[in-house]
Amino acid sequence: MTQRTHLVLLLLIGGIAACLANDLHANLTHLDANEIPQRFDEAQLWRIYNISEAIQHRVPVGQMLEQKFGGNIWKENSKFLDISIARDQLKAARSFLSAHRLDPQILSHNIQTMIDEELLGGIEATSLGRRTKKAARSSMHWKDYHDLETIYSFMREIRSKFPNIVRLYTIGQTAEGRDLKVLRISENPRENKKVWIDGGIHAREWISPATVTFILYQLMSNWENQPAHIRGLTWYIMPVMNPDGYEYSRTTNRLWRKNRSASRRAQCNGVDLNRNFDIGWNGYGSSTNPCSDTYRGSSPASEQETRAVAEFLAKRKYNLESYLTFHSYGQMIVYPWAYKAVKVKDSSVLQRVASLAAERIVQKTGTAYRAAVTHEVLGIAGGGSDDWSRAALGVKYVYTIELRDRGAYGFVLPPRFIKDTALEGWTVTETVAQAIGPSSSG
Numbered sequence: 001m002t003q004r005t006h007l008v009l010l011l012l013i014g015g016i017a018a019c020l021a022n023d024l025h026a027n028l029t030h031l032d033a034n035e036i037p038q039r040f041d042e043a044q045l046w047r048i049y050n051i052s053e054a055i056q057h058r059v060p061v062g063q064m065l066e067q068k069f070g071g072n073i074w075k076e077n078s079k080f081l082d083i084s085i086a087r088d089q090l091k092a093a094r095s096f097l098s099a100h101r102l103d104p105q106i107l108s109h110n111i112q113t114m115i116d117e118e119l120l121g122g123i124e125a126t127s128l129g130r131r132t133k134k135a136a137r138s139s140m141h142w143k144d145y146h147d148l149e150t151i152y153s154f155m156r157e158i159r160s161k162f163p164n165i166v167r168l169y170t171i172g173q174t175a176e177g178r179d180l181k182v183l184r185i186s187e188n189p190r191e192n193k194k195v196w197i198d199g200g201i202h203a204r205e206w207i208s209p210a211t212v213t214f215i216l217y218q219l220m221s222n223w224e225n226q227p228a229h230i231r232g233l234t235w236y237i238m239p240v241m242n243p244d245g246y247e248y249s250r251t252t253n254r255l256w257r258k259n260r261s262a263s264r265r266a267q268c269n270g271v272d273l274n275r276n277f278d279i280g281w282n283g284y285g286s287s288t289n290p291c292s293d294t295y296r297g298s299s300p301a302s303e304q305e306t307r308a309v310a311e312f313l314a315k316r317k318y319n320l321e322s323y324l325t326f327h328s329y330g331q332m333i334v335y336p337w338a339y340k341a342v343k344v345k346d347s348s349v350l351q352r353v354a355s356l357a358a359e360r361i362v363q364k365t366g367t368a369y370r371a372a373v374t375h376e377v378l379g380i381a382g383g384g385s386d387d388w389s390r391a392a393l394g395v396k397y398v399y400t401i402e403l404r405d406r407g408a409y410g411f412v413l414p415p416r417f418i419k420d421t422a423l424e425g426w427t428v429t430e431t432v433a434q435a436i437g438p439s440s441s442g
Contacts, residue, residue: 038253040111042087046104047407049080054100061102066292069093072255073293074410075330077379082407084111084255107407114412115254118145122415142214142422144415145206147250148178148243151213155183155239158220165223171238172308175261178243180308185219186234193436195322196313196395197429198238201273201385203245203256204411205328207403207421212239212326214422215429229434236316241305242273255411259305263290271297275383276306279391280339285381296383309385313393321436322397323389326425329410330378330402331369333357333428336390338374338400339382344390347373354399357431364427365420367404374400397432401425 051061062081065071069089074082085093097104108114122144140146140154159168167184174180186192199205199212216237219230240246244260258270268291275286278300286296301307313320333354336344344350354371361369370377374386389395404413404421413421 035252037251038255040084040086040115040255042109043084043111044087044090044106045074045082045084045108045111045407045410047080047082047107048097048102048104050102051076051081052078054102057100059100061097061100064096065093067289069096075407077377082107082410107410111255111412114409118409118412118414125415140213140217142210142217142418145210145250145418146213148240148247151209151239152179152181154213155181155216158183158216162220162223166220169312171312172304174242174244175259175304176244178247180238180241180243180305182236182238182312183216184234184236185223187231189234191319192232192234193319193321194234194236194316195324195429195433195436196236196238196320196389197324197326198241198309198385199326200240200246201242201325202327203242203249203258204254205326205403206246206249206411207328207413207418208326209239209246210418211403211422211425212237214419215426218426229437230430233321233433233436234319238309241309245270257293258295259303261303267291268295271295271303272383273303273305274385275381276301276303277310277383277385277388279384279388280382283339283380283382285339285379286383294381300383306385310388310392313389317393317395320389320393320395322399322432323386323393323395324397324399324401324429324432325385326401326403328403328413329405329407331367331404331406332377332400332402333369333371334374334377334400334402336374336387336398338378338384339380339387341375341380343373346396350397350399353397353431353435356435357428360427360431361424365424367420367424369424378402397435399428399432401428 054061062073062076065083066073069085069092071083071085125143139150155168159166165185165187169182170179171182172180197212197215199208242259245256245258248260249256258272260269261271263269272294275294275296281296281300287294289295297303301310335350351371358369358371361367386398386400390398403425404417
């Protein structure tokens, strides 16, 4: 351990202790068991191959590990399952797998260590929290992950710097009463072709809002010099579609995925917003169990966040050419369909643009992304915002971008990778904008 890291740790522990001492009395009477930060000491992250064979024998491995052994599914596709298992369930879960002739590869021996390193990496990168003068107003930078208020402050700052071309919308509220904010950038809102970009639909995918704010920065830091295929579009940008879940993942449970709407069943809050859109909603790939991470909700668009986005976009579907939604992890650029094992009619065009974006990413950062149709690489899942935008609104360039990495860190991507990953997201955005081309008015 370096002297500096040691100092950071001491400061962290000292600061936490001081905060606890100050707040203990005030908070004891209000503390809900669900708000105590959850730890993952000695919890392991496993990758299990050959799960499709087990599924053929009617053993849904992921579902069984989730329900019987408290597993938390990180990623599941036709080739493998990534799942975290708490320390006290490791032995039993391993026995279950052995009985089905499955052997897990251990990606991480201690998830809490990964979470602690993510936190320390951000603190070290920002020099113990000191901000440069340039970023003083919104304190936005890409050396660390930010809370919702910093992201919203950054959006307000952009609006105030570009009042003639930027509009900030509050399109609704979350279950816990937080604003849902979207920024529109346009020199000609009536006639320009439109692009929608969102992030943070899944709370724990922190690299997603970081990438979307970086895209916003790339657009606006050099707006006057952007090419016609960028300036000639109307951009709608929503960095955090799931503010409640995002904040909960920052304060309480780093691995939280869903929103935070109350459930009729105690202890099981939240709906997977990316299984809640009105497309193949009651089909495969989601759960009817409120305790599952892929719980689809009580009905299509049952959630305030889903309804707010769907209603906002339905009113603006004229000229809406692209829907880009950023997720992690996997390093993929995928397009519909996800809810059924069929390609869209113009899949060759979508494949070509995605492949071009992947080529450009390799040139810029050396990172390999795969371009493919969603159901082939991620499996079948209904209720997704991407499929919905194509089916309900007729959007052409619909892509889900699964950002870094491929499982070494998964959702807990260290802050040192933010800038290059965000640049990869920007590269996809630029490539799609070029494919759309400038509006005829521009």
